[in-house]
Amino acid sequence: MTHRNEAAHPSRDSDAASTSLLGWWQDAWRIYTRKPVLAIALLGFGAGLPFLLVFSTLTAWLRDAEVERTTIGFFAWIGMTYSIKVFWAPVVDRLSIPLLGRWLGQRRSWILAGQLGIAIGLLWMGMLDPHTDLWWITVSALLVAFASSTQDVALDAYRIEVVDDEYQGAMSASYIFGYRVALLFSGAGALYLADWYSWSWSYIGMASLMLIGLAATLWSDEPKHLNAEQRGRVDAELIDRLIGRPMYLMQRPAWQRWLLGAVICPLLEFFQRNGWFALLILCFVAVFRLSDITMGVMANPFYLDLGYSKSDIARIAKMFGFIMTVVGSGVCGVLVVKWGMYRPLLLGAVLVASTNLLFALMAMTWDGSRPPLSWLALVISADNLSGGIASTAFIAYLSSLANKSYTATQYALFSSLMTLPGKFISGFSGWVVDGWGYSDFFVIAAFLGLPAIVLVLVLMKQQPEKRSG
Template sequence: MASRSALAPPWWVALRVYTRKPVLVITLLGFSAGLPFLLVFSTLTAWLRDEGVARTAIGFFAWVGLTYSLKILWAPVVDRLRLPLLTPSLGQRRSWILLGQLGIAVGLATMSQLDPAASLTPIAAAAVLVAFSSSTQDVALDAFRIESAPDEEQGALSAGYIFGYRVALLVAGAGALYIADASGWSVAYLSMAALVAVGVAATLWGDEPPHRGAAEQRRMDAAMVDQVMGRPMHLERRAFWQRQLLGAVICPFLEFLQRYGRFAVVVLIFVAVFRLSDIAMGVMANPFYLDLGYSKSEIASIAKLFGFFMTIAGSALCGLLVLRFGILKPLLLGAVLVAATNLLFSLLALEGGTAPPPIVWLALVISADNLSGGIAATAFVAYLSSLTHRSYTATQYALFSSLMTLPGKFISGFSGWLVDVGGYPWFFVVAAALGIPAITLVLVLMAREHRTVTAAAREPVP
């Protein structure tokens, strides 16, 4: 049997994947997804502090971000509910994406007309509307991306999405600050609301992926429930709310467990631990640079310039690697590189003394970190996409995306304590060690895939 790399297209042919319409649409929608994120977090807190809002009140605005972690609660609604007027003309996914974009635009435009010093509660309500609409858009967009291309092209779609998302972060971060400095915060937020039109145009330009019909979906839900329960449950005879609860909420989880069996536990653990290393490290990155003695302008220039382009380079490279070698090999490469670059930070910490290390060293370490992060993030998004079933895409992906950050966020809360106790060199060694479970589990996944392929090759051809 020929290897996957031997059957893969040449590099110059593989590059054409980035010119395909689905990739271009997802790139623009990635911009739409990234635009509101900072506008309800760091950019918003800068505005509030600039207007003299108390730090305690500013801290409460962090709770706005809970909507991104809780989107699994309404993902089943996005997966199944047909929107009047919009769904018949746009389809299930694009109708919900457009609704989310309209909510973002309304929320940002409303914020632009308010004075935080006099209208803090309305500002908070508008920010919640933006965050809720953004997370709703994310649920539908993730499903749209997964359903728009086969697994081997998910790396390219992930790379395009990350590129658009990163550009949006620059626009909503540095761009909004520049506009606010020149023309005021009202103009800045109104400009960001106008940029939602980029995502709206992409939504209208895109093609709705095929879906199961309602009758076919009900039959599949009934068969799934019957198979798991081991006896006919007569789902079609149950009350409407029972059919919806079982079909939209319970069946996505049953399908995943039925497909992977006991190995589902391994998969979920892997999803939970893959980002432990980079999330734990990321919290202390800026304090580390400052403690080494670098200036804020040096940190901003190196992190923004080298960080942005190296992340994009890593994402683009990983998209090609997934197309040529499948998902698991680039996933292993990303896991190893993310852990290894933490050791580079440890070496940089050892070099720090009375004067900061040469700025070129910081540039090299940040470049390596962002290149590896781009590879790992793109491969991981492609892997999570491959885990979903096309009948339950939105709900299953919302589950995985929520699970992938929770352990890392919890552990990162101890990062400052670990630095105080052991210093930066040991902190980064520990952060690198947190990548070992992910590397080990990727090898487990690769071994399972090898066994599956080998067993399929041994089966007689009918």
């Protein structure tokens, strides 16, 4: 009789399933209306805005002012500031800013300090002329990069601490969305403003947009995090376990406790957990983005030298590229769930290296003439799609490496290491272009992706069971 009744009313099961599915979507949507999730999107906008303004947008400005390409290449070294933030990450993680820290709390006070430094640096850059003030543009760009990387350290810690683990997926998605929108403003938006008005007004306009991040910092809530006593106990347990006997860390002078806890313990924990394999992991982190970072610094000068206008670059390379990056990230998110993280990492590494060859083909085919916009759209689509896949897989991998007790410093170590070699090598990019041309440069950039491909294969063999969480 029971089976007969169930068979007689199949619509009830269908209605129940539909109601359950609708309820699931409603619950999922509510996550994105929570205050911390909304706030992190606005804070992500403030984090993403300065990046291109001291990287590819700056190189476009300098090339438009007819600065030599070799000189432009050296400006890539400004980006190394992001790669050495691990050296002051322990200070941001453990020390409080006087007065400001009492008002906003440790995380938000450091975020606000970074945002103010970014706004001041961008305003200063907007008042300078590359023809006469190239040195001061360098100094102001360094200020922006230092303030931005400091904000990143505090913001990574804030993002992890402000909500429970169950909301970290929504926080990451919201942060990445805000960051990508900011890249659209500082890329396409800055180029449009420069084309319509001037580069000075473009940078001043970008500085004013930092008000969004400032307002978000004031609106957000300070997260709960370990106090000094709790941190001390975690540090003492780690050190005692490592050396096999009590070290009585809490009885040592304050400077020794800080040095051991803020600087030594994050490194000890990582190497203790991974053993000798930690060195291979760090090598992989260092080389994974060699290819795309090296290529990136010469992308905008390449477009301009081909004869494209700043509006062309903004419309296709920035806006259309933005869409393809989001698509690539979305595709990779599905692949990570289905395959784990290593196969998407391998796919991203191969695609990034391969798309550099498309740039080389473009340079050889239209040497001295302006290619059709359809060719630019094709190459940019491939480049940004591969970049979206590679970066999403890589962020998932880096997140899996960090221990939550030392997230800020460990994540700063990984994110610093992943850009340092690429930023250093990219400093010579203008010299290579001036000496051998764009086509040879892009071929070299493609070959720089080979170490990442090899190391992904080694990691797949050594840790086949590793999956994203």
